[in-house]
Amino acid sequence: MFAHSIRWRLQLWLAFLLVCVMSGFGITVYQLKRIDQFSQIDEELEIRIDALDRAVRGGPPAGFGPGRPPFGRGPGRSGFEEGGRRPPPFRDGAPPPLMRPKPVDLRLSPEVTGLFDESRTNSFYFLAWYRGGTLIQQATNAPADVSFPERLGRDTQTHLRTRDSFREAYHFTEMGDCVLAGRSITADWQALHRFAWWLLAAGGAVLALGIGGGRRLTTRAIRPIEEISAAARRISESNLSERIGVKDPKNELGRLAGVLNSTFARLEAAFAQQKQFTADASHELRTPLTVLISEAQTTLARERSAAEYRETIEACLDTAQQMRRLTESLLELARFDAGQEHLQRAPLELAETTRACVDLIRPLAEQRGVSIHCELTPAKVSGHADRLAQVITNLLTNAIHYNRPDGEIRVTTRIENSAAILCVSDSGIGISAEDLPHIFERFYRGDKSRSAAAGRTGLGLAISKAIMEAHGGTIEASSEPGAGSTFTVSLPTGSNAV
Helix, strand or coil: CHHHCHHHHHHHHHHHHHHHHHHHHHHHHHHHHHHHHHHHHHHHHHHHHHHHHHHHHCCCCCCCCCCCCHHHCCCCCCCCCECCECCCCCHHHCCCHHHCCCCCCCCCCHHHHHHCCCCCCCCCEEEEEECCCEEEEECCCCCCCCCCCCCCCCCCCEEEEEECCEEEEEEECCCCCEEEEEEECHHHHHHHHHHHHHHHHHHHHHHHHHHHHHHHHHHHHHHHHHHHHHHHHHHHHCCCCCCCCCCCCCCHHHHHHHHHHHHHHHHHHHHHHHHHHHHHHHHHHHHHHHHHHHHHHHHHCCCCCHHHHHHHHHHHHHHHHHHHHHHHHHHHHHHHHCCCCCCCCEEEEHHHHHHHHHHHHHHHHHHCCCEEEEEECCCEEEECHHHHHHHHHHHHHHHHHCCCCCCEEEEEEEEECCEEEEEEEECCCCCCCCCHHHCCCCCCCCCHHHHHHCCCCCCHHHHHHHHHHHCCCEEEEEEECCCEEEEEEEEEECCCCC
16 A cells, blocks of 8 residues: 555655755765864874974974964975075985984973973874984873884875874974874764764754655645545546535646546536437437337227228338438437548539539429529538538528428538638528527427427437538538528638548
8 A cells, every 4th residue: 555655655755865865964064074173183283293393303493373384394494404595415315424413302392392281181292203213202191002104215294194093193304303293083083973973863853854744745735636536536436516626726736626627527418418318319219119019009909901001001111211210310420429430531522512412402492482592602622422411411401491481592602711611591480599509419409399290300410510520620500580590511621621
């Protein structure tokens, strides 16, 4: 469960990042503190080495201050200088015998002696060797295991070393004499260890606070998702009319909830439409079935003449054909809904297709006393000729059925804004404002009694709309009750066809 929980994953990642950040910060601070601590110790050792170097050379005591040249390396301070001038070089690299001093006790000035006050905490110690390693003098607090440093060549640099719990600095003069100053760093290590523990404790406290705050933050961040999930589960299981509460529609979760709500709304509408569609289809199919059963039962109730039998069979045939038309329409809509109706398109002339449909439907119009007037301007489109003819025929048939006696129908085609436009207008009864938004819905009939009497299913306009949408076109209706209706079909032209 925890492995799949977003909350725990976020908390673990947050804890991991905090551990990395705090570890890096703590190690960096500790190292900076250690470097600073040992830099101070090394600086103090170098000051004392410089003072001891002067004492071994026999020069005046060094001045201690910020302007002091480091490590005794300044003008007039190398070798046994006199008057700031370097003596002439020695032959064969060795001084004359009269200039070789003998090992004697160092005479340290009060300033230098104060630098090695043994009464102070972490007091410094010193040792001085004559060339060759003969010990001249050492402080009383100097460790017994201090060895004579090894000199590489004629090196006169000041060197630092750490030996067990001691930090030491040593320096060789040009003559090979060596001075060493050191001090114990046990207390410094202990202070650093205490500092490390303080850092660890502070880091642990910050980590605990961070994890606690992260848990609260992730809980607050995940809670809306859990609420959305719970609401979506309730909606999917029981009540499609329920909606997810949206506190802030502008943030990411609010937009997600809005998308889910719109999805549930479409699902609810689809289920309602499906339910209504099933009920309407059942009703439409039940009526002809009832007629068939009734006619058959009546005919079988007693002996009848051949003419009566023929009349019954003709009535059953008409009813069966009505059922066939309804079933074919339902299957056609189902194929469009499932996206299984693949239209094979080809270039065609909309005006010619319309003229052929008008010629086909004209006898029915003449039978009803309705005249058809055409103004057909050439308009090339890409589409399925039979399906487009089905739409045009359906619109013409509706215009005839819902027209007045001696009425008229006007059919036009034209090119407008890179689209082929077909208009079918009639002078019939029109469509009420309440019915107009619903005429493309399945099984919807404005005048239900008249439509049922005419044997119409209420699926023609729904099928026409599905065909036009499959072509990338549109079909719209406008009407004025008592003055007639106009249906407008718009199709992309040949170069713009989908």
